[in-house]
Amino acid sequence: MNLESLALWLGQGFLHDQMVDKFWMFPMMETFHFIGLSFMFGALLVIDGRVLGIGKFISMKEAMKFIPVAIVAFAVNLISGYAFLSSDPATYLYNIGFQWKIGLIVIAGFNALWFWFGEHKQLTQLADGQEAPFTAKIIALGSIVLWVLVIILGRMIPYTDF
Amino acid sequence: MDLLLWYENGLVGTFIRESIWGYPIVLSSHAVGMATVLGIALMLCLRVLGFARGITVTAFDKLFTVGWVGFAINLVSGIILFAGSASLYFFQWTFQLKIGAILVGGILLKVVMNAVRANKSESTQKLLAAACMLCWLVGVITGRLMAYITA
Structure with a gap:
């Protein structure tokens, strides 16, 4: 499947229609996306901060309870992010900022798997x-580092549309 | 108003409007700072609300330093972004509410920590933490809406 047919496939369905028809859908999804990213980054700061030794008297076992917080927040951002994408797929898919952002999210995902399977226990x-x-x-x-870059690239998307 | 226009037409305002990468870079910094300061504030409130009880609230102290770094980034980037159209932003109710919510949210964070240290009743602590969380969320929501509601 090439980018063109992927764009066609993404740009249809209920969510796409809502994003295009309702003027308040985009700002609402953006607000969710920002709240989601704050929760997710905050949870990661607790976990990664503890591992890095900032606040090392935080119980590591308890800090791990923030993993589900990060996962739920990521899910919120996956849904709201999909909503943006479906509203106008081609603009995003061909955008270099968006491409790098998705690439880094995938790398961050593997990094998280490494954390879970290699170090968690x-x-x-x-x-x-x-x-x-x-x-x-x-x-x-x-x-x-990866998630900071993801946030920066996300914010850059409107300006990396070459 | 004169002051707003002076700032808007000064060096910072001209830079943020005219430089190609200036605006996106400062805007990105504002998002990273937001994630940091808000992230720490929200997680602390979650803890005071009863989540992950095994973490002593005072062990969170060190993370506050990180939160302050985020706040500093956003104060600086916010002041620069404000120069972009100071005379417009200043009169937007979304902007006014945003600044108010952040101020109250910041003060409440301190109040929450004091209540925890002073061993105030759990319901008092939780009520304060919930109010604090609400303030910070209002700060994000109104910040985002500034781009859409220009009245």
Whole structure:
């Protein structure tokens, strides 16, 4: 499937119609997207911050409870993000800022899987105040850097439409 | 009004309107700062509301430094963005409400922490945390709506 037919396929259906017909849909979805990103980034700051040693007296096991917060917030942003995309697929799909943003989200996803399968179990046994292993710190730093870039690229989309 | 126009037509205002990448870069910084300061504020409120009870609220203290960094980024980027059309923004009710909500939200964050340290009753703590969270959310919502409701 090429970008053109993908654009055609995305630009139809209920959500597309609502986004195009109702003037308040776009601002509402944007608001959800911003609230979602704040919750998600906040949850990541708690988890990754603890791993990196900022606030190392935060119980690591308890910090992991913020993982579901991040996942729910990500789901909100996946839905609202899909709404933007369906409103005008071609503009987004051919936009370099959008392409990089999606690419980085995929990388951040793999980074999260690495965290979950490689480090999660070990980390939950960390005592309060105890340093996390080096690999876990690299993953945590990667997570923060990647999501900051995702936010920047998302905000850049209107200006990277060449 | 004179002051607004002076600022809007000054160096910062001209830069943000005329430089090609100036506006997107400052705007992106504003989004990153927002995610940081709001993220920390929301997570602290969630904790005070009873989520992840195993974390002592005082252990959150260190994360406040991160929150302050986010706030500083947004204060600077916000002041620069404001120069773009100061004379318009200043009179928008969405802008006025946004600034008000952030001020109250910030003060409430301090009040929440004080209530926790002073061991105030749980319902007091929770009520304050809920009000604090609401303020910050109103701050984001009105900030986003500034682009749509220009009255």
